[in-house]
Amino acid sequence: MQLYYFLAVILSLSLGSLPASSQSFARAAGFTALVIVAWWVLCYLAVRLVVRLIDQGEVDARVGYDWFDRQTECFRWFSLGLVLLCLGGFGLGRNFDQLPVVQDSLALQATVLLFPAMAMMSGLWAGEYLFAARLGLVRPNVWAGLKSIVATLRCSVGWLIAPIVGILALIDFVSLTSIGDQVPPWVAWGALGLVLVAGIPVLVRRIFPTTPLDDATLHWIRSVVAAAGIPRCKIVQWDTGLRTHNAMIAGLLGRFRVLMLSDRLVRELSREELAMVILHEVAHARRHHVPLRIAALVPAWLAGAALERGLMHDSLSAWVADWATDWAGTLGSALSLLATVLILRIVSYRSEYDADAVACRLAPTVSQVCADVPPTESEAGHQLAAALLRVTEDSDAARKPTWLHPGIGDRIDAFAG
Structure with a gap:
């Protein structure tokens, strides 16, 4: 797995430890949405710029692909700063106490924390599909583009996110029921270890x-x-x-x-x-x-x-x-x-x-x-x-x-x- 995907997931989840912010969650979500929209527009413009150079004959397709690949790599690392801005600066990851349901669920908190990173990754994947479509390598189709994004998600970072959110959901279930009071801690940790050993290969085959x-x-x-x-x-x-x-x-x-x-x-x-x-x-x-x-x-x-x-x-x-x-x-x-x-x-x-x-x-x-x-x-x-x-x-x-x-x-x- 690329270091970028690992850092995007771990950084996003670790930002949940930030102290509470006075910013309202609604405003944080609004500013985050604006950043994500601007990010998708930037990805589109990057594709359009390189494709135009190729179409005008200023660079050949191989050189253009190399430029686009390097540009995308720079965008990936820049997106980590935007994730920090959304979760920390705007306060999207610092106001769970304002959300009655989310504040009691580790799985839902993780979903919120991962959302900016996933949205920005999706913008990059959409840009890669659009670039291939503009060069005639794939057929331009909205549905095919969505399937491409989902497929890339499954094969890149999905197999890391799925077990994390799944384990957190299991912890939520145990904590919200009487099971947690009846099961000794060593049994719970043993069960978690068994799930990890037996479940990850099954998850890989399914994802x-x-x-x-x-x-x-x-x-x-x-x-x-x-x-x-x-x-x-x-x-x-x-x-x-x-x-x-x-x-x-x-x-x-x-x-x-x-x-x-x-x-x-x-x-x-x-x-x-x-x-x-x-x-x-x-x-x-x-x-x-x-x-x-x-x-x-x-x-x-x-x-x-x-x-x-x-x-x-x-x-x-x-x-x-x-x-x-x-x-x-x-x-x-x-x-x-x-x-x-x-x-x-x-x-x-x-x-x-x-x-x-x-x-x-x-x-x-x-x-x-x-x-x-x-x-x-x-x-x-x-x-x-x-x-x-x-x-x-x-x-x-x-x-x-x-x-x-x-x-x-x-x-x-x-x-x-």
Whole structure:
């Protein structure tokens, strides 16, 4: 998942800790609506500007697409500032006490907090669809555009938002009924853990659109995954309309794991290249990278909670300014968020390098029982490098390092060396 989506969700939810505002909720909602309308207009004008340059022949379509892509990326990061303005400056996230129903529901509060970010993301997705339509890549149609926005939501940030809001709704249900008084805390936490382990793979399969794999390909992928050490993993093909090269593995245990491969990945990569992509994802599972990432974030949130408690503690009241006490929750959330981003950078890079190395080491063993798998570590490295270059050949930006992923060249140098 892109860092932007993660930050948009976490930042939005953390802004619920802001102190109450004297601004009325109606005025906050009105100003927020104006900002969102202006944002959608800006996205439209950005599309129109680049398309006009292409139509007039001042730039070719490839250069124009690159300009639009960079422009959209700048808009994404700028939108985080607008989210802060809407929720904090206007007070949309600071006046839940004015709403009788919302103030008693964590799920509804989360929905309100996430609304500005989701509205701005939708504006960007609508702009991307309109850009493709203006270039004749898709048919211009309002209904098709709405379906495109929903599909992008499902595949980008929807699988993160759905469990968060769902868990908060479950907490609301428990708190508003007598169940919460009858169930010991350890049982509640155990049930929550079970839901996370068993529910996320099911959620992934339901949220992402899928198409069936042909029997021969499915049998081969299952044999590779089983030989690599996770035999009960479910295999799913992600239907992207042949637009995306992507792969991911979700879930923590046995039958609750699901390996998702995009349709374009399966169609365009050779069997040897696809085998290395699969082994890379299997390596993430075997090396427990997901739980390790979660565990690595615990200190970040403990540090934020410690700062918040410290600022609000009576023994420190004489040393802490009144404003710091009022903003203790916000300052704690800010520290946690900053620490999270820094830790994710370190852990994400290390886990990617580790998964590449482990995949190359697994290949010779897997090749003894499965066809079309590189038989040596050196050949595995060659095929993995070819796969990485193939899936990024349409975008130079995809080959460059990002905050959560090392660059393609750096990865190839690491496992080839």
